[in-house]
Amino acid sequence: MLRYTLKRLAAGAAMLIALSMLVFILLRLAPGDPVDAYIDPMVKMSAADMARLRAELGLDKPLPVQYLIWLRDVLHGDFGRSLQRTGEPVLALIGSRIGPTLLLMLSGFGIAIIFGLIAGVVSAVKRGSVRDGTLLAVAAVGVSSPAFLTALIGLYLFSVVLHWAPSGGMLTPAMPFSLHDLLSHLILPALILAFYQSALVTRYMRSSMLEVLTQDYIRTARAKGVRENRIVSHHAVRNALLPVVTLIGSTLGLAVGGAIFIESVFNWPGMGLLLVNAVELRDYPVIMGSTLVIGAWVIVMNIATDLVYAVIDPRVKVS
Amino acid sequence: MTDLNVETAIAPAPRRKVARRGPIVRALGRFGANRYAMTGLAVFGLTLAAVVLMPFVWKDPNGIDLLAINKPPGAGHPLGTDGIGRDVLARLLAGGRVSLLVAGVSTLLSTALGFFIGALAPFGGRFADAAIMRVVDLAMTLPPVILLLVLASITGPGIVPTIAVISLLSWPLLSRMVRSRLLELRERDFIIFARGAGAGPWHLVMRHGLPNTIDILVVYATLQVANAILLEAGLSFLGLGVPPPAASWGNMLNAARSTVVLQSYPWQWMFAGGAIVLTVVCINLIGDGLRDAFDPRADLE
Numbered sequence: 001m002l003r004y005t006l007k008r009l010a011a012g013a014a015m016l017i018a019l020s021m022l023v024f025i026l027l028r029l030a031p032g033d034p035v036d037a038y039i040d041p042m043v044k045m046s047a048a049d050m051a052r053l054r055a056e057l058g059l060d061k062p063l064p065v066q067y068l069i070w071l072r073d074v075l076h077g078d079f080g081r082s083l084q085r086t087g088e089p090v091l092a093l094i095g096s097r098i099g100p101t102l103l104l105m106l107s108g109f110g111i112a113i114i115f116g117l118i119a120g121v122v123s124a125v126k127r128g129s130v131r132d133g134t135l136l137a138v139a140a141v142g143v144s145s146p147a148f149l150t151a152l153i154g155l156y157l158f159s160v161v162l163h164w165a166p167s168g169g170m171l172t173p174a175m176p177f178s179l180h181d182l183l184s185h186l187i188l189p190a191l192i193l194a195f196y197q198s199a200l201v202t203r204y205m206r207s208s209m210l211e212v213l214t215q216d217y218i219r220t221a222r223a224k225g226v227r228e229n230r231i232v233s234h235h236a237v238r239n240a241l242l243p244v245v246t247l248i249g250s251t252l253g254l255a256v257g258g259a260i261f262i263e264s265v266f267n268w269p270g271m272g273l274l275l276v277n278a279v280e281l282r283d284y285p286v287i288m289g290s291t292l293v294i295g296a297w298v299i300v301m302n303i304a305t306d307l308v309y310a311v312i313d314p315r316v317k318v319s
Numbered sequence: 320m321t322d323l324n325v326e327t328a329i330a331p332a333p334r335r336k337v338a339r340r341g342p343i344v345r346a347l348g349r350f351g352a353n354r355y356a357m358t359g360l361a362v363f364g365l366t367l368a369a370v371v372l373m374p375f376v377w378k379d380p381n382g383i384d385l386l387a388i389n390k391p392p393g394a395g396h397p398l399g400t401d402g403i404g405r406d407v408l409a410r411l412l413a414g415g416r417v418s419l420l421v422a423g424v425s426t427l428l429s430t431a432l433g434f435f436i437g438a439l440a441p442f443g444g445r446f447a448d449a450a451i452m453r454v455v456d457l458a459m460t461l462p463p464v465i466l467l468l469v470l471a472s473i474t475g476p477g478i479v480p481t482i483a484v485i486s487l488l489s490w491p492l493l494s495r496m497v498r499s500r501l502l503e504l505r506e507r508d509f510i511i512f513a514r515g516a517g518a519g520p521w522h523l524v525m526r527h528g529l530p531n532t533i534d535i536l537v538v539y540a541t542l543q544v545a546n547a548i549l550l551e552a553g554l555s556f557l558g559l560g561v562p563p564p565a566a567s568w569g570n571m572l573n574a575a576r577s578t579v580v581l582q583s584y585p586w587q588w589m590f591a592g593g594a595i596v597l598t599v600v601c602i603n604l605i606g607d608g609l610r611d612a613f614d615p616r617a618d619l620e
Binding site for chain 2: 015018019022023026027029030140141143144145146148149152153155156160253254255256257258260261264265275276278279280282284287291294295298299302
């Protein structure tokens with residue numbers, strides 16, 4: 001198990017390095033000269049001054065060398081500075097945004113997992129019933145609705161029409177921090193994130209349950225006279241959960257994508273909003289830093305999923 | 320016997336020919352019997368027809384009616400008008416054209432890319448295989464939206480960059496599926512025979528690989544259209560996809576990022592949102608139907 005873990009970690013680290021190269025090269029391909037960001041357009045500069053500035057910034061060196069210098073800085077925790085006027089260090093910017101994103105994602109996923117698993121089991125056990133049909137229809141709409149649309153509709157319905165929730169942000173400005181204030185801002189975006197994810201979990205859990213319910217050991221349990229409730233809760237659900245764990249793990253990484261839209265609609269001060277704003281302003285150091293952090297998150301989630309899977313499914317051979 | 324004809328050598332005995340229909344015909348038969356898929360196909364067909372034909376008879380999507388600004392749905396403008404007096408229905412139809420065009424073209428491109436890259440891996444030697452699969456792993460690490468944003472920040476907005484960015488991003492999944500199918504196929508007797516008979520990689524991929532992966536390609540392409548519609552809408556929603564004044568379903572939703580439009584003029588964005596969901600649901604129904612129809616286990620029932 002230890003060897004397997006180390007192997008997966010090494011593969012993950014290699015992946016992260018490859019990702020950083022990819023992003024570095026991509027952003028160097030971007031139009032515009034990186035040196036422009038350091039020049040005051042109102043001050044005239046001679047060609048010699050420009051060349052000196054380039055040399056100072058290391059931009060005259062070959063690309064691989066530039067990459068290695070950048071990588072060294074990153075490993076020392078220096079992601080560069082934002083190109084915006086405030087010129088904040090990228091690492092500090094990212095640090096202040098990770099918390100809100102994690103809060104949003106984890107609460108959304110918590111809701112989605114609880115609801116999705118229950119709905120999936122009910123739908124599979126009552127296969128063909130009206131309840132099954134309704135749940136399936138809602139789930140079909142859920143997986144087909146893009147996050148930006150559900151976010152808009154949710155915002156319109158619950159804040160504009162019904163006035164149940166505040167219309168955005170994470171805390172009311174100029175107010176002392178209170179848990180109630182945070183939760184009232186959190187509930188709507190978290191539910192919207194959960195809508196898509198629980199639709200996904202419901203569908204997976206349903207088909208996984210249906211598959212498990214046809215297995216021989218379920219028939220054996222029925223023949224032994226085990227009560228139907230116990231068959232579902234003790235024999236079927238446990239086995240049906242296995243593939244769903246993989247799904248949850250991989251979407252926990254990928255859900256950052258949907259969170260971007262939700263954050264941007266609700267003005268939630270997380271990583272997604274940071275990235276979107278950076279892309280709009282072409283703030284390349286911030287784009288690189290946040291892409292790397294998001295990539296690292298996805299890679300860690302994938303490794304964690306594989307490890308959890310190896311632990312809970314004894315059939316998986318760890319080698 | 321040196322000039323052995325592969326076709327006649329492996330053709331089935333003539334008397335079995337009458338009895339059996341081909342697998343594709345049987346799959347299409349099953350598809351036709353699927354009510355959900357047929358409903359999806361019908362509604363999608365109507366949407367496509369409306370989007371393609373209606374702009375010829377309806378108003379100009381960029382025509383400005385200064386006497387009707389921010390008008391709710393009513394006579395003259397069935398779906399209302401937007402902030403500068405443009406007809407929402409006309410923009411919805413024109414936007415659908417752009418959205419479906421972007422989705423269609425990028426699907427064609429990414430399907431072709433995905434197929435050839437996926438086919439290159441098993442037939443192009445071990446080194447090519449390893450290199451390609453690492454690139455695929457890498458591309459599948461990040462959520463597509465993130466790479467989409469990074470790429471869009473480089474290309475800038477526009478219809479052609481949007482198509483390019485979406486196609487460049489969508490092929491890895493297909494390549495992976497094509498590769499695993501072809502790896503399996505490569506060990507089959509008829510491929511070994513074809514190789515022995517002197518068939519080159521191009522012949523193997525086009526004559527044997529393509530027909531034997533057609534189910535994967537059809538299902539992928541269908542679902543990818545839905546995916547591409549969502550990606551385009553997402554990009555345009557953030558203002559990084561199709562730029563105004565051209566309409567797209569995504570950039571019509573972009574209007575709702577303004578609080579005033581969101582609150583007071585819901586018709587300006589809700590219809591575009593509805594169109595996206597309706598189309599995507601229909602395409603997903605068609606795709607699921609095709610997947611079930613092509614499932615080899617379905618023949619056993």
